[in-house]
Amino acid sequence: MKRFLATTALCAMLPLSAFAQDKPFELQVGMTTFLTGPASVFGVPAREGMEILVRKLNEDGGINGVPVRVTYIDEGAGAEALTSEFRRVAAEAEVMMASISSGNCQTLAPLAEDLQVPNLMWDCGTQRIFEEADYDYVFRTQANATAEMMATVLYLLETKPDFQTIAVVNQDYAWGRDSWDIFSNALRVLKPDVEIVGEFFPAFGAPDYSAEISRLQALSPDVILSTSWGGDLDTFVQQAFQRGLMNNTTFVLPLAESSLERLGSSLPAGHIVGARGDHYFLHPEQRDDEDFQAFITEFRETTGSIPIYSVFHAAQALEAMKSAYEKAIDENDVEWPTEEQLLAAFEELEFQAFGRPITLREDNQGVEAQLLGTSVQAGEYPFATLEDIRIYDGAQLLPPVGENSLDWIKGLDASYLENIESDSFEN
Amino acid sequence: MTAAPLLETRDLTIKFGGITAADKVSVRIDAGRNLAIIGPNGAGKTTFLNICTGWIKPSSGKVFFEGEDVTPLPPRKIVKRGVARAFQIPQLFTEHTALENLLISASAREGLRNPLRPMHRIAQRDEMMNLLEMVNCADAANRPVVELSEGQRKLIDIAVALALKPRLLLLDEPTSGVASSEKHKVMEILIAALAKAQVTSVFVEHDMGIVSRHADEVAVWNTGKVQLRGTPHEVLAHPDVIHDVIGEEIA
Amino acid sequence: MNLTIFLLALFDGISYAALIFIVALGLTLIFGVMRILNVAHGSLYAIGAYATASLTAWFLALGFAPILAFPLMIVSAVLVGVLLGGPIEWLLLRRIYNKPEVLQLLVTFAVFMILEDVQRLVWGTQPYFQASALQALGNVTVFGVTYTVYQLILLPVVALVLLLGLRIFLRHTIIGKLILATTEDREAAQSIGIDADKVFLFTFIVGAILAGLGGALASPTTSILPGMGANMIVLSFAVIATAGLGQIEGAAVAALMIGLGRSYAVYLWPEVAVLVPYLIMVLVLLMRPEGLFGSPGTRKI
């Protein structure tokens, strides 16, 4: 309501306010993240990372002298609490960041549009949002499921071109289903001779995969894909490892970067690991960078763990916001931008966090490169790290603006592979 | 030419574990003739009432009400045909007052459905107050039944059954729990009311004074069988009865 | 479906059934004796798993052999039973035995909510995985499929031992007979000098230990993370309702039905695997309202 009043007042004073906006005492930001529930494996580290980065940003003078203050909203407290809280915080905040869960993004993106508050979708992967509707206030500061899955297919085809059979074990919810839709469609187009021998969608949070693993052992596919994450991925990989399923089958685990540390020695060498974007705590292009090292060190000292992709995604959202404010201040030559100026700055914004530079497309979708690698137990860490790392340019992994992902993929053919650009690194 | 009996049972048999609670029981109850059932504990008196009202199904034998076979029917359907029952342990709605218990009974009888008319304002309220007065409980009308004495609860239990306007009323020890000084008075009122409403009654009773004064006929139960049947005068003077039943009552 | 697959699914089903049986056993014991359905049972299960993982990790870090994980499971289970189960009965449940069923259920629901957050405060949100016990026993290969000895042999054996042990305990020991007497008729038991309060406390602790043991035994095979208790409690409800509340042997049969049903579903129709426990429960109750082994109580009038 305050916002409503503020906008009304703004409209009344339009001729004036178009020129100047007072510098606020602080820049209030609302961020939804999982503090409870299974997805808090992403949410809690992301909050820790955000706190470190915001502290550093404010020590360096904030954004044009304005310090940033982030209010966190728990995505795990249920839909009612989440939307009520989002609105309460949005009434005060200039920028919102929501959310981790694709389901929550689907709820909150239209809400942010209605409330007319700029919202950065900082971690959710669903490609549907921008393909199904146009948004003025909503931006995504990282890639989406389509880019992530396309890069995974490419890496698999490049590193293991001869496989004949594949099975999938995904969590039974939108991400598990959608990611398989994208992956399987791309595979059918790019390598039509592959046979899909098993499709399993065990319940989200299933504690036991014994029956699935027995059946997979009987089927013995060349490749097993699992886009699961968190405790589910850990359980599945551990149980598969225990029972020797990982000896003869290559696992493709597009989210395993976030489980490396917990899996420890249970993730043997030779399996494909993804990072949902262009980030990794030993990023081959960034690891010698001073800021990168400083952040990794501070994060590890604070939390005792390595930063995972959700931490980098939080960093990207923060960096995107900072860049947009700075761009708006710069372009309009003002002390502080109006909302319109800020929104304009987000268009075609380019920013860089802890990977390669990211740009926002016309449809507000982020274009981010994708990093994948193969697990190796090198001995330097008590857990698997990556070798044979490849980084794929983001633009080629996304359908053209306005096109539906699945339609685009179905229209591809083998010639698509010829134009793919990537850089390889040994480790 | 004889009219069909009000209630008739043919060869009712049932066993619980090793005990035969009913052993080929054939009883005929004619309209207007109040029947008292006496017999030692465990003789199968309550079981007989349970079978007649469909609560328990006999392993063999049949129950006819007004000439129709009601053996397979559940209690509610037998009740709908005109058989009401009062219980040895009063079966009342313990969160309701005495009057409300009766109003609920009247509501059930009339099939009242209007969701907007409070039960306390139904047309049968006066009729139910009269019933309460008849059983001497008018002063307890607005008290929750849990606060009342056992005797009062028994009487309200009977009133609840009477409120259904049955043609046959089965009473299981109607005066147990009623103060002995009041027993006869209560029974007199009850029998008079039943006569006025043309309700035939069957009552299980231990008080031989009540039996001799209020029953038209007496049946003696023993180990699941009807041992004897006749007028109170005949039966109560029978040496076996004096030995098996009355003797036990005195002891 | 050929014989091999039939057998493979059978093995998976039995090992899964063994685990849910152990958890359901505690739940049904508590219900049988105290007539309380303990919603917090799931939390005790989760805490048993957490405690085992933490203790094992700690002892391994001190350089002890992985085989120590087994005694630590028992230690964790007993800790859960005594330190959590005891106070729950003593401080909370004891006050509400005379209250309506719904309040008793809600008290345990409140405890469930509290314990869910306590778990998170103590152990955080990151999943734990501590598979030393599993690794210590190694693998066996049957029909070309590798199983862990832990799941294929140990879990079913433990379940069987608990089933027989509890049976013998209840029927052939003095304490067991006291518990049964209190179950049958609390007032009569008290009138002959049985301290029902103590019996209830003891039963609840035993039930809680079984929940903790279920968690301890599950801990090497699965990720331990927030919310695992909420899933387990519904599953064990389904088991004990299918069996008939308070039926110990029945719980074993029901757990087997649900475990096998689920593992065959994975082979035949994976999409319905999650539905299986509830479908079995509804179908069984449709045919036998009191559960497989429950006996209908008749009301005396």
Added chain:
Amino acid sequence: MSLRETWTEMSASPGLSPRTILTALAVLALVAVPLLAPQLQLLINLALAKGLAVLGVTVILRAGQVSFGHALFFGISAYAGAFLVTAMPGADLVLVLLAGALGAALSGVLVGLFVVRYRGIFFGMLNLAFSMIFWSILEKFYHYTGGADGIRLTRPSVLGQQLGRSEFELVLFYLALALVVGCGWFTLRWLASPAGQLFQTLKTNETRLEYLGLSPRRVLLSGYVLSAVLCGLGGSLMGMTQGVVTPEYVWWVRSAEMVFIAVLGGAGSVRGAFIGALIYEMVRIYASAFAADIWQLLLGVFLLIIILFAPGGIMGIFDRLIGRHRDGGTRA
């Protein structure tokens, strides 16, 4: 106890008992919320929607039964609305509400026919089983139900007009308030009527009920369907307010939460259902805002305190405050 409470409520009108006056004041205060405290509008809207569902649970509680699966009807109704809007974009709000209520009523009859055979724990468990089956189906049949992410319930039109968010929310708020007042009033009358009184005898003596010539199962079914419809209306409102329906609507914790609120408000009390929902929602939202890590713990402690120290719930405390002893109600 609850009966006499209802009866005194009824008999006291049209006289002005403190309870009647306070209820009227509370409704007036709610009417004024969008004008005076707009920041509370959404929260109260959600609480009212939830309160309707809690009222459904309350009705069942009056028969002495506890359902741990009433979120089923809450969810079925919300999904019915969402499917309708997906199939017929821009469908009218009234239609969405009707579809929801119809869905809840039909499923109430179907599930009811089965569960009314059971009592006590089994009744609660079977309801739970049905809600979990529905939950599994929602999660499993992703291509129809959207799986765990649910489906969007895009804003329906209002009497043919497509409204913006704030106008729509205002309409929804007053609709919720009207439904609360209407359903609350109806439920109070129904409970005091012969049909409602017969329903409540299930709690105390089914044997006698059978011997009054009625089928306890059928009597229970009538109240069960009423409770399903109430839950359904709550679910429809919740779905439209949220703009999305997810399987979480049916998850067992939500069913338990409804029972929780019913007891919190005062088990069996009609007004208590709404007061409980308002207080619960406040505590929950502020706890999750200011103690994000332990909101569940705080709610649990809150529940324990209520059960152990104020088993009559908030309405019990309220009665004590205005000096009315429930048992003395009719004697006075």
